[in-house]
Amino acid sequence: MWIAGNSKTTWSKEWLSQTLTVGTVSVTAFARSTKVEWNMGDGGKVTCDSPGRPYQPSDLNNMSECGYKYKNTSQGQPGDKFTVTATVFWETYYTDATGSHPLPGLTGTDTAEVRIGELQLIN
Numbered sequence: 001m002w003i004a005g006n007s008k009t010t011w012s013k014e015w016l017s018q019t020l021t022v023g024t025v026s027v028t029a030f031a032r033s034t035k036v037e038w039n040m041g042d043g044g045k046v047t048c049d050s051p052g053r054p055y056q057p058s059d060l061n062n063m064s065e066c067g068y069k070y071k072n073t074s075q076g077q078p079g080d081k082f083t084v085t086a087t088v089f090w091e092t093y094y095t096d097a098t099g100s101h102p103l104p105g106l107t108g109t110d111t112a113e114v115r116i117g118e119l120q121l122i123n
Contacts, residue, residue: 001038001066002052003086010108011036011051011088031092031106040068041082041114074116081113 003011011033019028038046052066059067074082092103 001046001048001068001084001086002054003036003088013050025096027094027096029092029094029103031090034089034091034105036066037087037089038066038068039085039087040070041074041077041084042070042072044068044070070116072116073118074114079113080117081115083111084114085109085111 008014008016013032015030015032017028017030019026021027033051034049036048036051038048040046046066046068048066050065070082074080087107087109090106090108092106094101094103
C-alpha cells in the first residue's frame with residue numbers, strides 16, 4: 001500500500017515550517033509525518049513508518065514494507081467492496097518569542113473502496 005501523490009502536505013518525514021508575522025509578533029509552526037495507519041475494511045490494520053510504495057510484481061511472495069494480505073473476498077460487503085481508510089499522523093509544535101510549544105497532533109484521513117474478488121492459496 002502507499003499514499004499516492006508527491007506532495008509534502010500529504011507526507012513528509014522532514015520538518016515542514018510556516019511562519020506568520022503580525023506586526024512585531026512572529027510564530028513559526030512545524031510539522032512532520034510520523035506514521036500512517038491503514039484500516040483495511042475487514043478488521044485488519046497495518047501501521048507503517050513510511051508512505052509505502054506501489055506494488056511490484058516481485059512482491060508476490062514477499063510482503064512489501066507496507067503490505068497486507070486479505071484472507072477473505074469482499075463479496076457480501078456493501079457494493080462487494082472493502083472500505084480502506086488511511087490516517088496519517090503528524091507531530092507538531094510552534095515557536096515564538098517565549099520558546100517552543102507542543103501542539104496537539106494532527107491527522108489527515110482518506111478512504112478508498114477495493115474489491116477483493118479472488119484469493120489464491122499455495123499449498
